[in-house]
Each structure stands twice: as structure tokens, then as C-alpha cells.
Amino acid sequence: MYGDEAAVRKILTELGDTWAVVGLSSNRQRAAYGVAEVLQRFGKRVVPVHPKAETVHGEQGYASLADIPFDVDVVDVFVNGDLAGAVADEAVAKGAGAVWFQLGVIDEAAYERTHSAGLEMVMDRCPAIEIPRLG
Numbered sequence: 001m002y003g004d005e006a007a008v009r010k011i012l013t014e015l016g017d018t019w020a021v022v023g024l025s026s027n028r029q030r031a032a033y034g035v036a037e038v039l040q041r042f043g044k045r046v047v048p049v050h051p052k053a054e055t056v057h058g059e060q061g062y063a064s065l066a067d068i069p070f071d072v073d074v075v076d077v078f079v080n081g082d083l084a085g086a087v088a089d090e091a092v093a094k095g096a097g098a099v100w101f102q103l104g105v106i107d108e109a110a111y112e113r114t115h116s117a118g119l120e121m122v123m124d125r126c127p128a129i130e131i132p133r134l135g
Helices: 007-014 031-041 081-094 108-116 126-135
Strands: 018-022 045-049 074-077 098-101 119-120
Touching: 007 098, 007 119, 007 126, 018 031, 018 081, 031 045, 031 074, 031 126, 074 081, 081 098, 081 108, 098 108, 108 119
Parallel strands: 018 045, 018 074, 074 098, 098 119
Antiparallel strands: none
């Protein structure tokens, strides 16, 4: 339900290539850093969203989704599960086409709100694992 193959494929191949990665910083030890690197290798523009607003992987960072001055196709969420639902709501407000919660992050209420707003959503999956499988 949270990551059916059709939704995974649609998000990775059809909804656009600008991905805001919430929680992405210059800390190479964090999962977001490596996942963003993989997404870039597969042609995605990765926009870091972190309170420090650091430039990561050559892309200007922003302190929040609302601060990004252009459209975002997908919001990839690397925050504590307790905070993920609020980020999904911000993605809806931003006008994103999809929200992606990383491995281990499930918020059924956020899933319902996001789907009700017309966005695609995947939870408990990793795009860096899924995108190479699409071949």
C-alpha cells in the first residue's frame, strides 16, 4: 500500500526531476547525503532543505520548502518520523507532485492527507534502492 510498484515507478520516471531532499546537509555520514548522490547520478536535480541552508552536491540549500523559489516535483523526507507528517503537509502547500518517506518512516494520517490533496506518496522505501531497479 505505501509503496506499490506503480507509485514508485510514476514518482521516479514521470513526475519530474526536481527533488527537494528535506534533511540533506553536508554531513557525509547521513543517509540523505548518499541518497541525494544516487538521485543526481540518475539525472535528478537535488535541492537540499535543512535549517543550515548549506550547498550540497553543488546545489544551493534552503532552510525550508517554502523558501525554495521554484517548483519542486518530489519531496524526499529525511527527518524523524514524528516530524515527517508536517513535512508532507508542507509539500502539499508547496504544490509538489509527490512525497517520499524513507525506510522506516510510516505515517498513515499523512498518507491519507497527501493522497486526498492529489499527490502521489510512497513510504518506507528508498529511491536510491528503487531507481536502479527500473533499468
